[in-house]
Amino acid sequence: MSHQFYSIECIIPPHIQNNIAEKGTPEQRKKVMGSISQSAAIRAQRVLLTETKALVEPVTVGGKQRNIFNLNFGSNLPGILARSEGAPPTGDPAVDEAYEGAGATYDLYQQEYQRESIDGKGMRLDSTVHYMKGYDNAFWNGRQMVYGDGDEDLPEPQRIFNRFTIALDIIGHELTHGVTQFEAGLVYRDQSGALNESFSDVFGSLVKQRQRNQTAAEADWIIGEGLLSPNINGIGIRSMKAPGTAYNDPLLGKDPQPAHMSDYKTIDYDNGGVHINSGIPNHAFYATAMEMGGYAWQKAGQIWYVTLRDRLTSTSVFADAAQQTYLVAGNLFGGGSLEQQAVRAGWQAVGIQIDAGDSGGNGGGTGGDTGSGGGTTSPGCSTALVQLLDNVKALIENRSR
Numbered sequence: 128m129s130h131q132f133y134s135i136e137c138i139i140p141p142h143i144q145n146n147i148a149e150k151g152t153p154e155q156r157k158k159v160m161g162s163i164s165q166s167a168a169i170r171a172q173r174v175l176l177t178e179t180k181a182l183v184e185p186v187t188v189g190g191k192q193r194n195i196f197n198l199n200f201g202s203n204l205p206g207i208l209a210r211s212e213g214a215p216p217t218g219d220p221a222v223d224e225a226y227e228g229a230g231a232t233y234d235l236y237q238q239e240y241q242r243e244s245i246d247g248k249g250m251r252l253d254s255t256v257h258y259m260k261g262y263d264n265a266f267w268n269g270r271q272m273v274y275g276d277g278d279e280d281l282p283e284p285q286r287i288f289n290r291f292t293i294a295l296d297i298i299g300h301e302l303t304h305g306v307t308q309f310e311a312g313l314v315y316r317d318q319s320g321a322l323n324e325s326f327s328d329v330f331g332s333l334v335k336q337r338q339r340n341q342t343a344a345e346a347d348w349i350i351g352e353g354l355l356s357p358n359i360n361g362i363g364i365r366s367m368k369a370p371g372t373a374y375n376d377p378l379l380g381k382d383p384q385p386a387h388m389s390d391y392k393t394i395d396y397d398n399g400g401v402h403i404n405s406g407i408p409n410h411a412f413y414a415t416a417m418e419m420g421g422y423a424w425q426k427a428g429q430i431w432y433v434t435l436r437d438r439l440t441s442t443s444v445f446a447d448a449a450q451q452t453y454l455v456a457g458n459l460f461g462g463g464s465l466e467q468q469a470v471r472a473g474w475q476a477v478g479i480q481i482d483a484g485d486s487g488g489n490g491g492g493t494g495g496d497t498g499s500g501g502g503t504t505s506p507g508c509s510t511a512l513v514q515l516l517d518n519v520k521a522l523i524e525n526r527s528r
């Protein structure tokens with residue numbers, strides 16, 4: 128299994144940054160461009176560290192071990208240790224939210240799926256907060272979590288984002304990029320990339336639902352609730368229940384996510400729409416969980432987790448995920464079980480038909496693996512951001528002419 132250690136997966140996708148860069152105030156535009164170029168610098172640093180092997184070996188400790196570092200607006204990771212496992216709250220919301228969020232994510236994986244941390248071997252959970260001044264993003268860098276403070280440095284009427292630790296599902300989302308990196312290794316482009324994004328949304332949402340003790344019907348299924356400031360017309364950055372409806376705002380534009388294959392977007396930017404077409408598998412999970420009823424992390428979550436761990440490969444596409452979740456449901460709950468039928472109905476709701484011929488549950492093949500994983504690296508969000516930065520610069524040059 129090849130792992131993509133080069134990718135950094137940011138929570139704020141290029142289409143949102145693009146809109147801010149085009150329509151924002153001078154301060155907002157300056158900030159978004161700063162975030163974009165910083166992300167490019169992070170990637171360059173990662174390539175260097177990875178090549179010298181400084182970054183690739185996770186610290187394995189066993190049990191729940193969280194370290195939260197404070198960078199005090201610097202950029203030299205990881206920063207000064209602010210809270211370690213078992214220490215009391217610090218009173219700094221970013222430190223304490225990062226600590227609690229990493230713990231809730233660890234607990235979901237450990238208590239529900241018997242997984243020991245991100246790598247399955249007890250990797251220490253490191254997070255850094257107060258990354259740079261007013262950094263508008265959060266990311267998993269292949270080794271640890273990093274959170275910006277959002278627009279706390281701007282005057283209130285100009286703020287778009289709150290601090291990035293504020294939404295528990297964002298923490299679960301980013302840490303799940305780590306799980307995917309160590310398991311299916313889904314390449315961060317096109318459908319495999321949209322599946323990578325979707326698994327992060329699924330488990331990010333499940334971390335939140337479990338912490339709130341909500342059934343599928345009670346949950347909001349919003350990703351990034353609380354992240355957008357009151358200046359923005361939106362409830363979060365994505366909706367799994369109703370993809371395409373999370374926000375509609377003069378500054379951010381309208382949520383572009385499709386909820387059905389008939390609206391699948393074939394595009395170049397955003398690594399082929401990884402944050403856009405993920406609406407389709409997201410909604411399939413939602414529909415499956417609603418069909419099953421009860422707590423979504425129990426049966427539906429178990430099926431999705433086993434599929435991510437054992438059945439998908441780096442090049443799997445939506446149809447593979449559909450077929451394999453169906454087969455896993457058959458394995459876990461029986462061929463023709465209500466659970467298996469729910470999985471089928473869930474994918475049907477987004478326009479993906481499952482070949483029901485084999486409901487047995489011993490289908491090993493995932494198809495689509497070209498075996499080319501070896502030397503390829505996932506470009507992650509930063510490559511798209513560099514392209515975006517170039518586009519924005521061109522735009523500004525054109526305007527000033």
Ligand SMILES: [Zn+2]
Nearest residue numbers: 136137324327
């Ligand atoms: Zn992501």
